[in-house]
Amino acid sequence: MSIIRLHAAVALIGRFPALAGVDLEVGEGEVVLVQGPNGAGKSTLLRLCAGLMRLEAGEGTVLGRDLATERPAIRRSVGLLGHDTALYADLTVRENLDFWAKASRVDPAAVEPAMARLGVAERLHDVSVGLLSAGQRRRVALAAVVVRRPRLWLLDEPHAGLDPSGRDLVDQLVGDAAAAGATVLLSSHEVDRTLDLATRRITVAGGIITGDVSDAR
Amino acid sequence: MLADIRLVAAKDLRIEWRSRVTLSQVLPFALLVLVLFGFALDANRAVLDAATSGLYWITVLFVGLMSVQRATAIETTDGARRALLLAGIEPAAVFLGKALAVMVQLLFVELVLVGGVIVLFDASVESLPLLVSTCVVATVGIAASGTLLGALVAGVRARETVLPILLLPVLAPVLIGATRAFDDALGTVAVDGWAWLGLLAGFGAINTVLGALAYGVLLEET
Numbered sequence: 001m002s003i004i005r006l007h008a009a010v011a012l013i014g015r016f017p018a019l020a021g022v023d024l025e026v027g028e029g030e031v032v033l034v035q036g037p038n039g040a041g042k043s044t045l046l047r048l049c050a051g052l053m054r055l056e057a058g059e060g061t062v063l064g065r066d067l068a069t070e071r072p073a074i075r076r077s078v079g080l081l082g083h084d085t086a087l088y089a090d091l092t093v094r095e096n097l098d099f100w101a102k103a104s105r106v107d108p109a110a111v112e113p114a115m116a117r118l119g120v121a122e123r124l125h126d127v128s129v130g131l132l133s134a135g136q137r138r139r140v141a142l143a144a145v146v147v148r149r150p151r152l153w154l155l156d157e158p159h160a161g162l163d164p165s166g167r168d169l170v171d172q173l174v175g176d177a178a179a180a181g182a183t184v185l186l187s188s189h190e191v192d193r194t195l196d197l198a199t200r201r202i203t204v205a206g207g208i209i210t211g212d213v214s215d216a217r
Numbered sequence: 218m219l220a221d222i223r224l225v226a227a228k229d230l231r232i233e234w235r236s237r238v239t240l241s242q243v244l245p246f247a248l249l250v251l252v253l254f255g256f257a258l259d260a261n262r263a264v265l266d267a268a269t270s271g272l273y274w275i276t277v278l279f280v281g282l283m284s285v286q287r288a289t290a291i292e293t294t295d296g297a298r299r300a301l302l303l304a305g306i307e308p309a310a311v312f313l314g315k316a317l318a319v320m321v322q323l324l325f326v327e328l329v330l331v332g333g334v335i336v337l338f339d340a341s342v343e344s345l346p347l348l349v350s351t352c353v354v355a356t357v358g359i360a361a362s363g364t365l366l367g368a369l370v371a372g373v374r375a376r377e378t379v380l381p382i383l384l385l386p387v388l389a390p391v392l393i394g395a396t397r398a399f400d401d402a403l404g405t406v407a408v409d410g411w412a413w414l415g416l417l418a419g420f421g422a423i424n425t426v427l428g429a430l431a432y433g434v435l436l437e438e439t
Contacts, residue, residue: 051302080303103304
């Protein structure tokens with residue numbers, strides 16, 4: 001089954017075509033590395049697949065749902081780690097994750113294990129997010145994705161700002177998600193690192209896919 | 218829907234409680250404005266008496282502006298608006314929750330400001346039910362229209378300066394209606410304050426419905 005299917009997909013940022021006719025099909029359980037230079041359209045591709053951007057032309061489905069008409073349903077089913085962490089600085093780590101769990105209709109009991117997994121339990125449990133380092137905030141944001149247990153993970157530069165142990169943790173999370181049957185689309189400039197994780201590598205440049213290598217390893 | 222409204226409102230109020238922005242910045246600012254109005258008009262007591270209601274509501278509008286800017290910044294600072302879309306909460310619930318939180322903060326400040334005009338301007342309350350009703354109904358309108366316009370300018374780079382330009386003219390009916398109703402409640406001018414309350418109720422209802430309907434589009438597009 002295709003988890004992502006895009007045909008001649010166009011997405012605009014303002015009037016600029018950030019994606020200018022993308023064809024892409026991603027199957028269940030694939031781990032796809034999206035690479036390309038800055039401004040190539042990697043983040044836009046992830047946001048389009050998350051249902052956060054309008055499909056201006058072309059067609060596409062994500063998790064079997066139409067990108068043109070069923071974006072709210074798509075959004076509820078994916079887990080996106082973007083450049084922003086979407087955390088409230090004046091709330092504690094636990095309060096942030098509790099809020100996002102309840103907002104996403106996820107059992108709040110999933111929060112504690114996710115915090116432990118990301119190494120933000122115990123000492124950081126009751127610390128305001130505003131007091132955390134950028135790397136720690138990134139870990140909390142990843143925990144928020146883990147709590148949702150999505151079928152499709154969309155990770156935009158997941159290693160950015162993390163220390164070596166945090167980067168290893170991201171790799172483990174991606175591996176575990178794929179082993180559990182989830183599909184992962186991740187953009188990263190750390191190609192050497194992510195090539196070990198990816199089953200496929202696509203290259204984006206100028207808003208189109210210029211390269212697609214299966215079995216990237 | 219009600220659970221989501223409660224969730225969003227509780228989150229915003231908890232953030233406010235932690236940051237103490239209303240207590241430590243907005244409230245002192247509001248009292249300072251009242252004091253300065255008092256300094257400016259104290260020499261002519263009759264003018265100050267006649268202008269008390271208007272000065273009170275101008276101060277409330279300034280406070281409302283600050284509260285709305287703060288409520289907007291909570292969601293825009295670190296991309297939480299997008300996460301709200303991903304979470305799948307009904308946009309109407311987000312709107313109503315945020316407006317409710319703004320309303321609670323504003324009502325707290327308004328309560329203190331009523332004490333301020335009584336102490337500083339020597340005002341007296343002749344109709345407490347009308348005074349309380351005016352505060353509640355006018356605040357619904359301020360919170361609803363402010364939250365809606367806050368979402369409209371959320372994606373604008375200079376939103377801190379754009380929001381007042383958009384919001385203050387929109388709130389003109391609130392300023393007029395609430396001032397007239399307060400004139401009656403404080404006994405400074407012989408008008409039918411309850412009739413003006415009807416205008417405020419209409420304004421509040423229209424903006425609440427409009428906000429609940431339009432907030433989703435604004436979340437998507439800004």
